[in-house]
Amino acid sequence: MIVANWKCNGSRAMLDEWVRSYLNEKDIQLDNSCLILIAPPSVFFNELSDKISKNNINIFLCSQDIAGMTRKHTGAISGELLIEMNVDKFCIVGHSERRLFYKEDNQIIKDKVVECFQNKINPILCVGETEGENSLANTKEMIEKQLRIFENESISEGTTIAYEPVWAIGTGKTPNPKDVNEIHKFIKDVVQSLSLNSLNPKVLYGGSVSEKNAKQFFSEEFVDGALIGGASLDGASFAKIVNIKNGMK
Ligand code: PGA
Secondary structure (H helix, E strand, C coil): CEEEECCCCCCHHHHHHHHHHHHHHCCCCCCCCCCEEEECCHHHHHHHHHHHHHCCCCCEEEECCCCCCCCCCCCCCCHHHHHHCCCCCEEEECCHHHHHHCCCCHHHHHHHHHHHHHCCCEEEEEECCCHHHHHCCCHHHHHHHHHHHHCCCCCCCCCEEEECCHHHCCCCCCCCHHHHHHHHHHHHHHHHHHCCCCCCCEEEEECCCCCCCHHHHHCCCCCCCEEECHHHCCHHHHHHHHHHHHCCC
16 A cells, blocks of 8 residues: 655646656556555545546545534545545545644544544555654554554454654655564554554555665565655656556566
């Protein structure tokens, strides 16, 4: 599974260019069974969805956020609205930018995850440690705390976790793929033991993934894909990463 997170980027002109360069680069000879999602700014859901279907591109739309059961306020997008916009499969929840700049804590994030479940939307929950926590060797402890929102929850089959070390997002710095693999195994074990239905979730790596380093991450046993910010804004770069994943099956 490969997810593009466009954050606050994009324009009408960019959509056309993105689709053109994605199609140009995408290798259709490969096994194309990898699930591909794009999370654009919500103002582009309709237009991007039209372009995807007109060009027969096998990509699903994903939301970057959801209001939460108790926070359906001005500016927020509820699960019901996402379904109206046909964004009914996946939603990113708890990105570190939301945790840091919008003060989203575990309680708020749990509320959002529950709203996803109630609308049959699969959450892609982002977890990860800061640089300080990493240097104090507190990574697993921090991640375990963030995953506690699944305690006593029956979670959907498609629930996905994105391991995104905060210090690797948009910095060009990446952790050692072997360390990432160990954290992914840890995440799978924790979610399995916390959730009521013992789900073993897919775990994506996110943080400065590019066409240059993607293969190293995808070669690791417990890395099920990637959540990609910067490198997803260019259709050709994103297609190259998708080709790498499809070529490794
Ligand atoms: P990046 O962003 O790929 O630009 O590091 C990843 C993310 O924030 O999800």
